[in-house]
Amino acid sequence: MGKRHPHFPAWQWRTCLDHHGHPSNPVLHQIAVPLFIVAFLLMVSGVFSLSLANVAIGSLGMIAALVLHCHGHEEP
16 A cells, blocks of 8 residues: 555645536535445335335436436536
8 A cells, every 4th residue: 555645635626626627526425425324224214124115216316427427527
């Protein structure tokens, strides 16, 4: 493993804007990732409790999170 960057969060935030088309995209990612996690847990809960509504809502939430996350990686 390489040497750890001393101020990793600040460095990551600065370089993140270079890899995205618009400055608001990192904010979209910060929304999309928790949405994906919650939707996945809801879907798994629905599978184990045999709740079709939870599976459907969880699936839609995961799709929405993926669309929101991928939106930031489009070419300008």
